[in-house]
Amino acid sequence: MKEQLTASIFDIQRFSLHDGPGIRTLIFFKGCPLSCDWCQNPESQNIHPVIAFYQVRCQQSYCCDTACQENAISREGFRIDYDRCTACGDCVEACAFDALRLIGEKISPTQLLDRVLADRTYFGGDGGITLTGGEPTLYPKFVNAFIDLCREHKIHTNIETSGRFDLYKWQPILEKMDLIYFDLKIFDPAHYKAAIGDGLEQILENAALLVKQNFPVEFRLALVPGYTDTVENVTATIQFLKSIGQKSIHLLEYHNMGEVKIDIIQGDQPKLGLNNCSSEKIHQVQKQFNEAGIAVVNQHA
Secondary structure, eight states: OOOOOOEEEEEEEEEESSSSSSSEEEEEESOOSOOOTTOSOGGGSSSSOEEEEOGGGOOOOOHHHHHOSSOOBOSSSSSBOTTTOOOOOHHHHHOTTOOEEEEOEEEOHHHHHHHHHTTHHHHTTTOEEEEEESOGGGOHHHHHHHHHHHHHTTOEEEEEEOSOSOHHHHHHHHTTOSEEEEEEOOOSHHHHHHHTOSOHHHHHHHHHHHHHTTOOEEEEEEEOTTTTSSHHHHHHHHHHHHHTTOOEEEEEEOOGGGGGGTGGGTOOOOOOOOOOOOHHHHHHHHHHHHHTTOEEEEEEO
């Protein structure tokens, strides 16, 4: 029997006003090829489902221990032994206090469409769905099938991507998208590698090619203190945008809410202790772009 096409989805958020035109439903895919020091969704980085533990909710009833068939429950310290856990979700079902949560659910394109269609009334003429993550380009076959379903129902589609993907593989899929949000980060190769990992050359090549081939791509920059918001990095962003013929950018305000998620999965992402993006910094960066002839389309969290 042919294996059913699925993707690992870890969240679906409704009534978003900041991830594309109109009112949108955000679909969060699990897994990411990058390892940004400031990742806002550290629970999304690993492609496999995982059980998260919210210690403040735990009432130590240990119903989870009774339900677990893998002996993966620890009664001291962090509740889940990931070396034993298979992420079956039995412990989550047993916990009456929502101290455990399964992050990542494998669903099919048609199952995902059914959930999206329930929101269709709120989309109006401008809204629709936005694929985000994590990194949705890890799932080309799934996204291709899902976008076809959305097109059949005349649902506006947007994808948010880090740009690290095989453009040869993704070009026919992206041609079906109504909009592409492309996130730019750090341009200095040494700083990029230290804070994010590999793939900078591929990302910049993809960005240039998407513009050259007239894809509906719009670029974004999250203002992360000390990483992406420096005068040097903003200058490099401006130079790159000009080199590919782009005259606008979306600015995203960094917030440190992602750090509280590190502990729920025992993640190894560093806790940077950065402040949220200040209004003064936003205005400073916006002025730098405007003076260079690059329009700031909007700014939001």
